Amino acid sequence: xxxxxxxxxxxxxxxxxxxxxxxxxxxxxxxxxxxxxxxxxxxxxxxxxxxxxxxxxxxxxxxxxxxxxxxxxxxxxxxxxxxxxxxxxxxxxxxxxxxxxxxxxxxxxxxxxxxxxxxxxxxxxxxxxxxxxxxxxxxxxxxxxxxxxxxxxxxxxxxxxxxxxxxxxxxxxxxxxxxxxxxxxxxxxxxxxxxxxxxxxxxxxxxxxxxxxxxxxxxxxxxxxxxxxxxxxxxxxxxxxxxxxxxxxxxxxxxxxxxxxxxxxxxxxxxxx
Ligand code: BTN
Numbered sequence: 001x002x003x004x005x006x007x008x009x010x011x012x013x014x015x016x017x018x019x020x021x022x023x024x025x026x027x028x029x030x031x032x033x034x035x036x037x038x039x040x041x042x043x044x045x046x047x048x049x050x051x052x053x054x055x056x057x058x059x060x061x062x063x064x065x066x067x068x069x070x071x072x073x074x075x076x077x078x079x080x081x082x083x084x085x086x087x088x089x090x091x092x093x094x095x096x097x098x099x100x101x102x103x104x105x106x107x108x109x110x111x112x113x114x115x116x117x118x119x120x121x122x123x124x125x126x127x128x129x130x131x132x133x134x135x136x137x138x139x140x141x142x143x144x145x146x147x148x149x150x151x152x153x154x155x156x157x158x159x160x161x162x163x164x165x166x167x168x169x170x171x172x173x174x175x176x177x178x179x180x181x182x183x184x185x186x187x188x189x190x191x192x193x194x195x196x197x198x199x200x201x202x203x204x205x206x207x208x209x210x211x212x213x214x215x216x217x218x219x220x221x222x223x224x225x226x227x228x229x230x231x232x233x234x235x236x237x238x239x240x241x242x243x244x245x246x247x248x249x250x251x252x253x254x255x256x257x258x259x260x261x262x263x264x265x266x267x268x269x270x271x272x273x
Contacts, residue, residue, distance in 0.1 A: 001054070006032030009062055011188040019058065024196050025086075027054035034061040036068050037085040038141055038153035045087060045142075045149045052089065055149070056199060060084035060191065067155060070139055071264060080159025080178075082187040086198065090148040095205050098247045100125040101216045102205040103138050103152055103198055108219055110197030111135070114190065115181050121221040124249050124265055129221055133161060133175025152198065158187040172266075209245075217242055222265060227251065229265040231258070237268060 002016050008030050019025045034040055037059040044050055044057070064083040067075030077083050091099055104126030111120055111128065121129040128136035139153040161174035178185045205212045217223070222240040229236055229251060238253035249260040 001027045002030065003028070004030045008032045009188065011186060012060070012062065012191075015188040015191045016058070016060075018192050019195060022192075022196075024192070024199060025056050025058045027051075028058045028060070031059075031061040033063045033065060034059075035066040036064060036153075037061055037083055038068060038139055038151050039066075041085040041087040041151040041153075042141055042143060045147060045151065046145055048145060048147070050087075050147060050149065052147075052149075056086050056088040058084060058086055058195060064155075068139060068153075069137055069155075075137060075139070075155050076162040077155060078157075078160040078162050080187055082154070082156040082158050082191060082194070084191065084195070085151050085153040086195065087149055087151055088199075088202075090142065090150045091202060091206060095209050098205055098209055098212060099150070099202070100138065100140055101243070101247045102201045102212050103140070103154070104128060105212055105215045105219070106198035106201030107136050107138070107154065107156070107194055109201065109215070110193045111177070113197075114193055115177070118180060120219060122216055122219040123221040124243065125247070125262075128156075130175050130177075130180045133173040135161075135175050135177055135180070154194070154198070156187070156190065156194070158185050158190060213243070213245065213247070216247075222249070222267065226268040227265045228268055229260055230263050231260075240265070 012030055016028045016030050040059045064077045067077050069075040104122045107128050108120040108122055123129055126138040127134050136156040141151045157176040159178050161176040220242055223242045225240050227240045238251035241250040241252055244250055251258045
């Protein structure tokens with residue numbers, strides 16, 4: 001079922017109808033404007049009145065006004081950005097720790113397929129980078145109501161690349177699909193394939209976690225690089241050694257290997273000429 005709210009775009013309706021008729025999604029809420037598509041999905045989940053037969057459910061909007069990013073950051077979407085969230089059954093416990101990585105792999109695979117021979121990199125856990133900047137970010141959220149659902153929020157810079165910053169943190173270089181590809185990309189031509197790519201990779205994860213891990217490792221931006229990460233209140237530096245079987249980031253600090261579960265890691269950029 002497709003519910004449209006406000007003066008939505010024809011291209012968005014067409015993308016949504018395709019996702020429903022191909023049985024990729026079971027229901028879709030499409031808003032012209034929304035504060036945050038993740039909040040829309042979480043509100044449905046929290047209401048307790050959700051119909052799991054209607055999952056995977058897609059929420060998307062033409063204009064997101066209060067997008068949320070990881071670690072309490074704001075996600076700024078310019079016009080032409082793709083902002084959507086998927087509400088679906090939480091994957092099995094054995095693979096749940098790899099879900100964040102799988103979502104990044106799903107987006108990366110789809111972008112590489114659609115815009116071959118362009119390549120993507122994945123910055124742990126799931127930022128998608130192209131040509132030196134972040135093209136897409138992912139925010140996974142869940143609730144504590146006992147309903148086993150998960151919300152996967154995805155923001156893709158399609159036309160423009162807004163600077164991503166938060167107080168006290170250096171801004172991250174941003175990139176856009178149109179800029180990398182070298183021509184204007186219409187966001188709703190990308191939506192169906194990305195949604196399908198994410199859902200397919202989650203299905204692949206349940207079938208073979210090793211395969212999805214391998215695909216992440218092939219694109220891991222931080223592997224072999226000197227990185228900084230937050231350890232409680234301490235900022236630490238080390239050499240990234242990739243990810244382990246649970247998707248944790250491996251960092252060599254001195255002669256010890258640290259396993260990082262969550263948080264943020266960034267490349268240490270050389271300041272010397
Ligand atoms: C990040 O890189 O910090 C994650 C960004 C996630 C942004 C998307 S846009 C659609 C969905 N709704 C939100 O409020 N956030 C996510």
